[in-house]
Amino acid sequence: MGIPERMNDVSAQPLIDWAIAGLAEQGITADGAPEVRNRDWSIVVRQPTDRGVVWLKASARGFAAEAGLLVLLGAAAPEHVLQPLLADPDRGWFVTPDGGPVLSDSGAAGSGQWISLLTGYADLQRAVADEVDALRATGLPDMSPATLPAWWEKVLDRAAEEPDVPLGLADLDALRGLGGQVAAWAAELDEDITSGRLPLSVDHNDLHTDNVFVTGGELRIFDWGDAALAHPFTCLGLALRTATGIEDVPTGIDDGPLRAAYLQRWAGPDAEVPTWMQRSCLLAEGMSYLSLAASWLRLPGGFGPEFAGYFASFLTGFRDFAADPQLPTTG
Incomplete structure (x- = not known):
C-alpha cells in the first residue's frame, strides 16, 4: 500500500503500534495515552514513555522524504538535528525524542x-x-x-x-x-x-x-x-x-x-x-x-x-x- 496523499482521515493506530513495538525493542515502554493530531500533510503523535515523551510522525506523500532525510542528517550532522529513535523511510514514518523548548x-x-x-x-x-x-x-x-x-x-x-x-x-x-x-x-x-x-x-x-x-x-x-x-x-x-x-x-x-x-x-x-x-x-x-x-x-x-x-x-x-x-x- 502506498503512502496516502493526505492524512486528515488516516488512522494513527498503525503508526502507534509500530512505534510502541519498536521502542519496546530498545527497552522503552509506553506510559500513557497518545495524543494525536491529524492534518492534511501529516499525523503527529505525542506519546509518553517511561523515558520521557517521544514524538511520532507519519507524513503524506508529498512530505514523506522527511523520514529518510532525518536518518541521513542524523548520521552526518548529529549535533544539528534530533536523531530519530525509529524510522521507516518507505512509509514516511519516524519517532524522535522530545527536543525541549523551541x-x-x-x-x-x-x-x-x-x-x-x-x-x-x-x-x-x-x-x-x-x-x-x-x-x-x-x-x-x-x-x-x-x-x-x-x-x-x-x-x-x-x-x-x-x-x-x-x-x-x-x-x-x-x-x-x-x-x-x-x-x-x-x-x-x-x-x-x-x-x-x-x-x-x-x-x-x-x-x-x-x-x-x-x-x-x-x-x-x-x-x-x-x-x-x-x-x-x-x-x-x-x-x-x-x-x-x-x-x-x-x-x-x-x-x-x-x-x-x-x-x-x-x-x-x-x-x-x-x-x-x-x-x-x-x-x-x-x-x-x-x-x-x-x-x-x-x-x-x-x-x-x-x-x-x-x-x-x-x-x-x-x-x-x-x-x-x-x-x-x-x-
Missing part, C-alpha cells in the same frame, strides 16, 4: 542566536555536500537552480487555479512576464553548481525559530517536511526575513552580520568572502520566494483563504525583489 519560546531571538543557528546550518549543509545522491534517494524534491524556471511556471499555473489566491489576471500576467528574468537568474545560480564553486545541498525551506529546539543550550533544527535539494544559499531567504522582521514587525536585527557569518563558513575561517559569493547569496535569497511557493504545491487539496494569502505573498515577494534586486556586480 527557540521562539523565549521570545524574539537575538542576533547572536541567529548567527549560531545559521552558522550551524551552514556546517550541516557542508557535512552533506558529498551526499547529493543520498539526498536525492530520500525523495527530496529537486529545486536546484536549473529546475527553477519550470517550478515558476507550475507555481503560476497553481495560482491561476486556486480561487482564493488574491491575485487578478493582470497580476498573473505581470508575474509571467518575469519568466525571462527567472531563467537568467536561475542560470547564474546554476553556474555556481556546474562550475564546482558550490555543491547542491539541503534547503530546509521553512527555517525559523518555531522549528528550532534549544536542547541543553544547543540548537537543533526539526520539521524538515518542506525540505528540498537546492542551491545552498536559498535557505537564507526566509530565515533572514524572519530574523529582521521585514514580513512582520521589525526586530531591529541587521541581516548583514548574519549573512556574513553564514558565508564565512563557506569561504573559510581566514578567507575574504568573494564578491561572487555575496552576489549569489543575495540572488538565492530572492529566488527563495520561488522555492517556498513551489514547496506549497505539495499540499493536498486546495489552499483555502489563509494558505492562499501566504502563497500569494511568495509571488509578490519575488515580484518586489525583481523590481529592485540590489545585487553587487562582479568583475
Whole structure:
C-alpha cells in the first residue's frame, strides 16, 4: 500500500503500534495515552514513555522524504538535528525524542542566536555536500537552480487555479512576464553548481525559530517536511526575513552580520568572502520566494483563504525583489 496523499482521515493506530513495538525493542515502554493530531500533510503523535515523551510522525506523500532525510542528517550532522529513535523511510514514518523548548519560546531571538543557528546550518549543509545522491534517494524534491524556471511556471499555473489566491489576471500576467528574468537568474545560480564553486545541498525551506529546539543550550533544527535539494544559499531567504522582521514587525536585527557569518563558513575561517559569493547569496535569497511557493504545491487539496494569502505573498515577494534586486556586480 502506498503512502496516502493526505492524512486528515488516516488512522494513527498503525503508526502507534509500530512505534510502541519498536521502542519496546530498545527497552522503552509506553506510559500513557497518545495524543494525536491529524492534518492534511501529516499525523503527529505525542506519546509518553517511561523515558520521557517521544514524538511520532507519519507524513503524506508529498512530505514523506522527511523520514529518510532525518536518518541521513542524523548520521552526518548529529549535533544539528534530533536523531530519530525509529524510522521507516518507505512509509514516511519516524519517532524522535522530545527536543525541549523551541527557540521562539523565549521570545524574539537575538542576533547572536541567529548567527549560531545559521552558522550551524551552514556546517550541516557542508557535512552533506558529498551526499547529493543520498539526498536525492530520500525523495527530496529537486529545486536546484536549473529546475527553477519550470517550478515558476507550475507555481503560476497553481495560482491561476486556486480561487482564493488574491491575485487578478493582470497580476498573473505581470508575474509571467518575469519568466525571462527567472531563467537568467536561475542560470547564474546554476553556474555556481556546474562550475564546482558550490555543491547542491539541503534547503530546509521553512527555517525559523518555531522549528528550532534549544536542547541543553544547543540548537537543533526539526520539521524538515518542506525540505528540498537546492542551491545552498536559498535557505537564507526566509530565515533572514524572519530574523529582521521585514514580513512582520521589525526586530531591529541587521541581516548583514548574519549573512556574513553564514558565508564565512563557506569561504573559510581566514578567507575574504568573494564578491561572487555575496552576489549569489543575495540572488538565492530572492529566488527563495520561488522555492517556498513551489514547496506549497505539495499540499493536498486546495489552499483555502489563509494558505492562499501566504502563497500569494511568495509571488509578490519575488515580484518586489525583481523590481529592485540590489545585487553587487562582479568583475
